[in-house]
Amino acid sequence: MESIAFRRKVADRTMKLLFLIAAILVVAPLFLIFADLLWKGAKELKWSLLTDLPHPVGEPGGGIANGIAGTLTISGLAMAAGVPIAVMTGIYLAEYGKGWLASTVRFCVDTLAGVPSIIMGIFGYVLIVLPMKRFSAWAGAAALAMIFIPIVIRTTEEMLRTVPHSVREAALALGIERWKATLFITVRTAWSGIVTGILLAMARILGETAPLLFTALGNQFWQSHLDGPIAAVPLQVFTYAISPYDDWHDKAWAGAVVLILMVLSISMAARFFTREKKWKT
Amino acid sequence: MAAPIGNIKDRLFERATAIFAAIVLGLTLLLFALLLRESLPALKKFGFSFVTGTTWDPVAETFGALPFIYGTLVTSVIALLIAVPLSVGAAVFINEFAPPWLKGPVAFLAELLAAIPSVIYGLWGVFVLVPLLRDHFMKPVTKLFGWVPLFKGPVYGPSMLAAGVLLAIMVVPFILSVSREVMATVPQRQKEAVLSLGGTQWEMIRIVIGQHCIPGIFGATILGLGRAIGETMAVTMLIGNRPDILFSIFQPGYSMAAVIANEFTEATGDLYMSALVAVGLVLFLITFAVNIAARLILKQLLARASRGI
Amino acid sequence: MENMNNDVLKISGLSAWFGSNQVLRNIAMNIGRNTVTSIMGPSGCGKSTFIRCINRMHDLTPGFRLSGSLVYEGTDIYGERVDPVALRRKIGMVFQQPNPFPRMSIFENVAVGLKLNGMKMPKSELAGRVEKSLRMAALWNEAKDHLSRPGTSLSGGQQQRLCIARALAVEPGILLMDEPCSALDPVSTGKIEELIEDLGEKYTIVVVTHNMQQAARISDFVAFFLMGDLIELDRSAKIFTNPSDKRTEEYITGRFG
Numbered sequence: 001m002e003s004i005a006f007r008r009k010v011a012d013r014t015m016k017l018l019f020l021i022a023a024i025l026v027v028a029p030l031f032l033i034f035a036d037l038l039w040k041g042a043k044e045l046k047w048s049l050l051t052d053l054p055h056p057v058g059e060p061g062g063g064i065a066n067g068i069a070g071t072l073t074i075s076g077l078a079m080a081a082g083v084p085i086a087v088m089t090g091i092y093l094a095e096y097g098k099g100w101l102a103s104t105v106r107f108c109v110d111t112l113a114g115v116p117s118i119i120m121g122i123f124g125y126v127l128i129v130l131p132m133k134r135f136s137a138w139a140g141a142a143a144l145a146m147i148f149i150p151i152v153i154r155t156t157e158e159m160l161r162t163v164p165h166s167v168r169e170a171a172l173a174l175g176i177e178r179w180k181a182t183l184f185i186t187v188r189t190a191w192s193g194i195v196t197g198i199l200l201a202m203a204r205i206l207g208e209t210a211p212l213l214f215t216a217l218g219n220q221f222w223q224s225h226l227d228g229p230i231a232a233v234p235l236q237v238f239t240y241a242i243s244p245y246d247d248w249h250d251k252a253w254a255g256a257v258v259l260i261l262m263v264l265s266i267s268m269a270a271r272f273f274t275r276e277k278k279w280k281t
Numbered sequence: 282m283a284a285p286i287g288n289i290k291d292r293l294f295e296r297a298t299a300i301f302a303a304i305v306l307g308l309t310l311l312l313f314a315l316l317l318r319e320s321l322p323a324l325k326k327f328g329f330s331f332v333t334g335t336t337w338d339p340v341a342e343t344f345g346a347l348p349f350i351y352g353t354l355v356t357s358v359i360a361l362l363i364a365v366p367l368s369v370g371a372a373v374f375i376n377e378f379a380p381p382w383l384k385g386p387v388a389f390l391a392e393l394l395a396a397i398p399s400v401i402y403g404l405w406g407v408f409v410l411v412p413l414l415r416d417h418f419m420k421p422v423t424k425l426f427g428w429v430p431l432f433k434g435p436v437y438g439p440s441m442l443a444a445g446v447l448l449a450i451m452v453v454p455f456i457l458s459v460s461r462e463v464m465a466t467v468p469q470r471q472k473e474a475v476l477s478l479g480g481t482q483w484e485m486i487r488i489v490i491g492q493h494c495i496p497g498i499f500g501a502t503i504l505g506l507g508r509a510i511g512e513t514m515a516v517t518m519l520i521g522n523r524p525d526i527l528f529s530i531f532q533p534g535y536s537m538a539a540v541i542a543n544e545f546t547e548a549t550g551d552l553y554m555s556a557l558v559a560v561g562l563v564l565f566l567i568t569f570a571v572n573i574a575a576r577l578i579l580k581q582l583l584a585r586a587s588r589g590i
Numbered sequence: 591m592e593n594m595n596n597d598v599l600k601i602s603g604l605s606a607w608f609g610s611n612q613v614l615r616n617i618a619m620n621i622g623r624n625t626v627t628s629i630m631g632p633s634g635c636g637k638s639t640f641i642r643c644i645n646r647m648h649d650l651t652p653g654f655r656l657s658g659s660l661v662y663e664g665t666d667i668y669g670e671r672v673d674p675v676a677l678r679r680k681i682g683m684v685f686q687q688p689n690p691f692p693r694m695s696i697f698e699n700v701a702v703g704l705k706l707n708g709m710k711m712p713k714s715e716l717a718g719r720v721e722k723s724l725r726m727a728a729l730w731n732e733a734k735d736h737l738s739r740p741g742t743s744l745s746g747g748q749q750q751r752l753c754i755a756r757a758l759a760v761e762p763g764i765l766l767m768d769e770p771c772s773a774l775d776p777v778s779t780g781k782i783e784e785l786i787e788d789l790g791e792k793y794t795i796v797v798v799t800h801n802m803q804q805a806a807r808i809s810d811f812v813a814f815f816l817m818g819d820l821i822e823l824d825r826s827a828k829i830f831t832n833p834s835d836k837r838t839e840e841y842i843t844g845r846f847g
Contacts, residue, residue, distance in 0.1 A: 012481035022370025088301035105302045108309035114572035116511025126315045166689035174703040175679030179294030207398025210513035214545045
């Protein structure tokens with residue numbers, strides 16, 4: 001009897017230890033990656049990184065200013081198209097959606113959300129690059145918008161569903177037209193949640209590389225036209241990383257630091273928005 | 282009595298939101314239609330042998346995608362073999378053992394892991410993970426177990442194993458968060474019932490969580506599989522990009538996403554381009570099926586949980 | 591009802607169904623101008639359904655239908671050419687649970703009805719209307735120094751008075767109240783009751799309540815509902831001292847309900 005009790009105790013202890021180890025192993029890569037980013041990125045992390053154009057191999061200095069501008073341009077375009085489509089669709093699904101259109105659109109949203117981002121790159125290529133016969137910011141933005149839209153539709157619908165029914169009822173009883181009540185009361189009530197969703201989706205597309213490979217393509221120089229190839233930070237990190245040159249590897253790390261700061265600052269902003277105190281029912 | 286509901290502006294607004302919803306439907310159909318249209322030449326030429334053919338030779342214009350399908354599956358399976366036990370273990374730890382003050386930070390760190398762009402994982406993989414695995418795992422293992430086909434040398438570094446390990450790190454946050462959600466649906470009274478019978482905490486976990494959460498964890502696994510299959514950058518940078526079917530996981534391979542990423546801008550002929558889009562179509566269909574399976578499993582489970590069974 | 595021409599609301603033959611379940615049977619009653627009428631009865635008697643018929647809150651409820659006539663100031667409430675949205679502006683409503691708009695300040699909560707109903711007015715006039723509404727709802731003294739705080743930061747009773755102010759701001763002809771005190775503590779309830787009595791001088795008010803003492807305290811008229819039927823409607827004093835129907839008597843003497 002005693003040996004069974006002992007064995008049970010040992011098994012209990014062992015398993016607890018294993019769970020702890022699993023938890024440590026899960027978060028360990030995060031610390032390793034951040035440490036390496038800081039360690040290896042520090043070398044090229046200078047002010048000129050943010051202000052200068054890339055320099056050719058072997059020439060010291062140079063930056064990724066055009067990439068930062070390009071990333072913001074492409075993401076901005078994607079959001080300009082994506083926010084209205086996604087928020088309005090979210091409103092439709094949460095406030096009106098019944099019947100075949102709503103269930104079909106929900107299915108589409110689930111499908112789009114699971115499509116690998118590289119395929120959105122093919123979408124941008126076939127839809128825009130092929131007919132225009134050139135790589136462009138437009139094509140990159142189209143690809144990113146396809147990633148952005150399903151995420152924001154989901155959060156918009158979810159957030160609108162958290163608005164208590166009593167709020168809609170109160171607006172109705174005040175004699176406010178339904179479209180106004182929806183926009184200026186229901187959507188407004190859920191707005192911080194919707195903004196959080198938009199910011200998280202933005203953080204996601206800022207860091208996307210695969211969909212830009214053959215849409216935005218990348219560029220060594222400034223690009224002032226939206227219908228030409230344009231640089232982006234993730235593309236620069238990729239190009240530098242797979243190059244055979246050591247000084248480009250350093251730039252890849254520095255670019256990665258810039259990229260992760262962009263992504264994380266947006267994610268943090270999103271968290272700040274959600275932390276605003278929750279409404280009571 | 283059925284008085285008209287709402288005025289004209291209300292109906293216009295509803296119509297407007299419905300139009301945007303229809304745009305989303307249109308975009309989804311367009312995506313599928315474009316993939317289909319562009320891949321048609323390759324699919325017509327090779328038929329079913331496109332997915333069973335093992336030769337990918339752009340010069341001879343022979344395109345068989347099996348090496349990529351194989352590489353995708355092998356790396357994904359490696360990733361899940363590592364990620365599932367780790368995530369489930371960590372989920373148990375966070376949900377059942379961790380002091381309350383630790384839960385928030387750990388969940389936050391997992392969220393951060395999910396927020397890191399994949400190109401950064403790839404960068405880290407190339408310069409940190411691959412040398413680490415090569416020198417401290419793959420080389421010693423080949424020396425001792427090189428006769429096992431799975432671990433056959435020579436060791437280069439970039440390999441299906443390296444890509445799989447990196448993928449594991451990337452899918453952990455997703456499996457972890459779904460697993461935690463599923464475990465949270467177990468009623469407290471059932472856990473207490475086991476403990477009150479004199480069971481240890483491990484027995485409680487084995488019995489209650491084991492019974493309740495297996496389908497959910499399976500759903501989480503399939504969800505992770507969907508992500509792993511479609512991941513592009515990290516795999517492209519680590520897998521070695523060699524379109525051959527090799528049994529040893531220490532050898533380079535190629536994945537569907539990676540071949541598209543690498544060769545799309547270089548695709549010269551129309552047939553070559555079409556073959557690459559066709560690889561994309563296959564990838565699309567596989568992830569589509571995998572995601573539907575995951576959703577069905579999780580939906581069923583959560584519905585069951587909400588009925589309190 | 592001494593003066594029939596002074597009736598704001600005339601209801602006759604009102605029956606209502608949820609699906610095949612009839613919840614109101616052939617109700618007929620008139621509501622006089624500047625009176626407080628309580629709708630009283632045990633739960634499930636149809637009193638909430640009844641009050642929601644008056645401002646067409648059931649319009650969006652699937653399976654709901656009604657027959658009979660409800661006439662507000664000479665207009666058929668369910669008439670074909672009546673816009674329910676415009677109608678609800680005339681017939682205000684306060685709900686069981688205080689439901690101020692989250693994410694809006696106290697000021698905005700009162701002003702939003704005016705703004706969204708397209709009543710354009712200069713800022714000073716808007717502020718005046720908000721103050722007037724808050725004064726009428728007896729919330730001004732408590733709220734005037736922090737009008738920009740969220741409406742949800744108020745206590746439950748204050749929130750309910752805010753909802754009353756919000757309803758009054760659009761200057762409705764009738765104010766419907768659906769058990770406005772059921773979610774409140776006794777002190778807040780007392781304040782709201784006092785407020786209803788005061789408002790009754792200038793407003794036509796219909797209050798649903800399951801609380802007899804409350805009905806006795808605040809109302810000029812009391813209607814007693816039972817299982818979807820209107821059993822008795824009379825002056826409050828008469829109902830509570832000398833009801834004409836046996837069932838009313840049984841209810842107020844506490845034999846059921």
